[in-house]
Amino acid sequence: MPSLSQESRRGLTLISPTLIYALVMLAAPLAMVVMFSFWSQNYLDLDKTFTLANYRETWTQPIFQVLMWRSLRISLVVTAATVILAFPIAYYLSFHVKSRKALWLFLITVPFWTSYLLRVFLWKVILGYNGVLNSSLMELGIIKAPLTFILYNANAVVLTLAHAWAPFAILPIFVALEKIDRALLEAAEDLGDGPFRRFWRITLPLAMPGVIASTLIVLIPTVGDYITPKLVGGTDGLMVANMIQIQFGKANNAPLGAALAVSSMLVVAAISLGIFLAGKKFGGKVK
């Protein structure tokens, strides 16, 4: 390749093992899933004639529509809750903690390194009928009978996921806040902005890239979460990932599962793009 400089060639050579690995293990399998979604399952054999039947089923069957909507609703609520709860922590770390930032960040990430499976399961222990929360509240005489609306439904899924993704929301916002030039804040104050105006006009827009990053980092994986709905969701809290697993497993209809996976990824990608563009419009510079 004579048109490439020596530097370009070196860089491309160096990154090629990783790139080839990602192409073989990610791009190729994803392409195959897309291909699969246009085929159909004929008992034990795959019928490789092109068909849109799987997509028709995915988008019209009530059960799939319900699951899709629920997954989206749950992950949007989780994302909003996680990001809004995370912002003050990131703000506190960046603006008020002086010498122990690394320690705080470390403490925030520790719970994240416990087995995800066990963390979700422990929420079940906390929220259960005879669980930690119910027995403590009864002991204190605040409630007479155990609360039942806290486990095996969408609420439990939201709470558990908001807990599981907390560090992922805090870190990007923290990084964005750290990058803000403190002189800008002083300037705003000197020019007569109160704390609220200063926050609204300078801090928040400049923190926006971090807020958008954490929104997307939480939103995209939670739509496809499998463990949490399965363990604490009951039947009313099942999400699209559980259905995908069923199609690839017990139902033995991989093409339909593939169509479900592709459809949910497209929907999530569209929403993410919308959030990204909205964030770009609102933030990034001081108005």
Add this chain to the structure above:
Amino acid sequence: MRAIGRFLSARWLAVYAVAYMIFLYAPVILLPLFAFNDATIVAFPLAGFTTKWFGLLWTIEALHGAVRNSAIVAISTAVISTLLGACAARAAQSYRFPLKRGIVGFIMLPLVLPEIIVAVALLVMLVQLGLSLSLWTVIAGHVLICTPFSIAILSSAFAGLDDSLEEASFDLGESRWGTFRRVTLPLIMPGVVSSLLITFTISLDEFIIAFFLTGTDVTLPVYIWSQLRFPTKLPSVMALGTILLALSVCLLIVAEWFRRRAARRQGLESSSTRGLV
């Protein structure tokens, strides 16, 4: 408006931060509590102190197999993904080449893809190719999701590298490989160790991909998943979880120590938070 201004004041934020930490740690604290609790039922009130659940772990044959499998998977994943991560991080940090943003973005993609999509995609491909599921297929999946973490850690290690040291080595007649081995590698070593430990921990804990891609040899999380259905097995699962938690925290502290040493060695501020993200 006033209220929000006050809300942003240091004291209220500190109170909020402490409350938030309690929320973060609530489930984690329960793990050792029930692991040492002398009752078969995982519920309050606590009955008494015992270490018998830990003793029970020694007698479970299937668990030992799962630990061995997980060790094989996690060590292989750590080594392979750190090697792949080092190549990509070096290329991204020190070279300019066409399509760089796109290529790096694509390699980092597994970071935001739902794991179930990665798992399903790999499963479809492996079945189509007629390959049987084994620990190797789990390793292949884990390397894919761990490499982005390795790149993130090693990028900051390479970014802190002073180019003039390598140039000096070239001027003194060292070859490219010699320079890498004798100058670059020792300087980024703490980053490499930190990447090995983090990827090891991620792989050790990963469930979905292992669940889809494992054959007859199950990894530790898949084993735990199978045990969660049996209420009588729960206390020993709690004991197992406590051991895993202690192990992860130790590994993380070591990783963090290495990362800071790297930062100091490269003359950066020791409290600097780069590389954590």
